Amino acid sequence: MERSSTTSGGSARREATRQKLYEAAVTLIAEQGFSATTVDEIAERAGVAKGTVYYNFASKSVLFEELLRHGVGLLTASLREAAEKTAGEGGGKVDALDAMIRAGLVFIDRYPAFTQLYVAELWRTNRAWQSTLMVVRQQAVAVVEGVLREGVADGEFSEEIDVPLTAAALVGMVLVAALDWKSFQPERSLDDVHAALSRLLQGRVSGRR
Amino acid sequence: MERSSTTSGGSARREATRQKLYEAAVTLIAEQGFSATTVDEIAERAGVAKGTVYYNFASKSVLFEELLRHGVGLLTASLREAAEKTAGEGGGKVDALDAMIRAGLVFIDRYPAFTQLYVAELWRTNRAWQSTLMVVRQQAVAVVEGVLREGVADGEFSEEIDVPLTAAALVGMVLVAALDWKSFQPERSLDDVHAALSRLLQGRVSGRR
DNA sequence: CTTTTTGAACTGACTGGTCAGTGCAAAAAC
DNA sequence: GTTTTTGCACTGACCAGTCAGTTCAAAAAG
Numbered sequence: 061m062e063r064s065s066t067t068s069g070g071s072a073r074r075e076a077t078r079q080k081l082y083e084a085a086v087t088l089i090a091e092q093g094f095s096a097t098t099v100d101e102i103a104e105r106a107g108v109a110k111g112t113v114y115y116n117f118a119s120k121s122v123l124f125e126e127l128l129r130h131g132v133g134l135l136t137a138s139l140r141e142a143a144e145k146t147a148g149e150g151g152g153k154v155d156a157l158d159a160m161i162r163a164g165l166v167f168i169d170r171y172p173a174f175t176q177l178y179v180a181e182l183w184r185t186n187r188a189w190q191s192t193l194m195v196v197r198q199q200a201v202a203v204v205e206g207v208l209r210e211g212v213a214d215g216e217f218s219e220e221i222d223v224p225l226t227a228a229a230l231v232g233m234v235l236v237a238a239l240d241w242k243s244f245q246p247e248r249s250l251d252d253v254h255a256a257l258s259r260l261l262q263g264r265v266s267g268r269r
Numbered sequence: 270m271e272r273s274s275t276t277s278g279g280s281a282r283r284e285a286t287r288q289k290l291y292e293a294a295v296t297l298i299a300e301q302g303f304s305a306t307t308v309d310e311i312a313e314r315a316g317v318a319k320g321t322v323y324y325n326f327a328s329k330s331v332l333f334e335e336l337l338r339h340g341v342g343l344l345t346a347s348l349r350e351a352a353e354k355t356a357g358e359g360g361g362k363v364d365a366l367d368a369m370i371r372a373g374l375v376f377i378d379r380y381p382a383f384t385q386l387y388v389a390e391l392w393r394t395n396r397a398w399q400s401t402l403m404v405v406r407q408q409a410v411a412v413v414e415g416v417l418r419e420g421v422a423d424g425e426f427s428e429e430i431d432v433p434l435t436a437a438a439l440v441g442m443v444l445v446a447a448l449d450w451k452s453f454q455p456e457r458s459l460d461d462v463h464a465a466l467s468r469l470l471q472g473r474v475s476g477r478r
Numbered sequence: 479c480t481t482t483t484t485g486a487a488c489t490g491a492c493t494g495g496t497c498a499g500t501g502c503a504a505a506a507a508c
Numbered sequence: 509g510t511t512t513t514t515g516c517a518c519t520g521a522c523c524a525g526t527c528a529g530t531t532c533a534a535a536a537a538g
Contacts, residue, residue: 077512092393099497109514119499180392228445256435257438318488319524324488
């Protein structure tokens, strides 16, 4: 008998069903929230019987937790890749941060619903999946913190910066700007948004051009 | 007889009950989300019977909407005051932004639950109070946008900045940094957090001290 | 001053509906 | 032959909203 969770076990067919369920759940939960989304809705949107949901996941919360892990895994990989690429090209840490901002924007552009849902749940307390969220948050923020720390060590960034706080602020800057972009002016191009955030990152806001 | 507070009649007693319900609702909804919070819980925490909730508010959603309006009203007033004060002191627009960052932090420090709940609901779609949220969001962001626009007009900020996007990014920076502060390192002082964000705002991250 | 009336505010048991999760036999896929 | 999916009926808990009745302070009447 299969156990859910780890990536290795499932057959290709099962994996496809799981994927469909993730996709259905992510948009519904992003729109309505976890509690307001019913398992029947998820099954219906995925084009699958309700029993199948429970054959593949132990419960609604477990489905959600695995969805979180899955999504943040993608984001983290993408951020890391961006940072490593600029390092390979001999860019400084500012370039690495800039590349990560872009990677973040690309991610949000591709998976807006996931981002929405993540933000909505992250700072809640007293929820079943709280510990999962903490782990998953740390994974993503750690990549940014890593780059900041290396920058301080290199002398590229001031020693006075507060690494965890600055990392959180940078993440927040990208997150909120991107969600606003998607929600309120979706016609803007990614490059446009990226340019605005780059400018802010590099302190080129004050002072004439 | 007492005659005070907001628009339209409402006895002092009634107003006090409403206030208790707001306070009970804000923490519960911040912790658990709107749908997962029951009216019974809100009533119990407020020390009031369930019927009283419905005597004072037409429905659970209406209670929530009025809570949102109430909270964002406080924030907006606080931001505006901060901006005007620096203007009176002859500070530049960067000082105004800095003062608003501080005002934002003070607000979040005082009402963390409200902030949490606001963030969690802001980017959801298809919800009953969607239009309320939009109005209320615009109120707050408009204050920041106003200062940015004035700064561009004065020549203090580059003409190339994208006002709405930059405003969103600044709000996000403060929001996420503050929520992280409250959630994960609550022992930090407000000044500490403010200093870190100021540094980021003024582009004093890169380059040795 | 005392009694009666009024009505706003509040109460909590109750109702009708919803939903997570179960059970299982049969079909489909592999 | 085994794994996975289906379809559907069922249960038990939970919950938003209702409503008939209670409380009580202040106004009106005596």
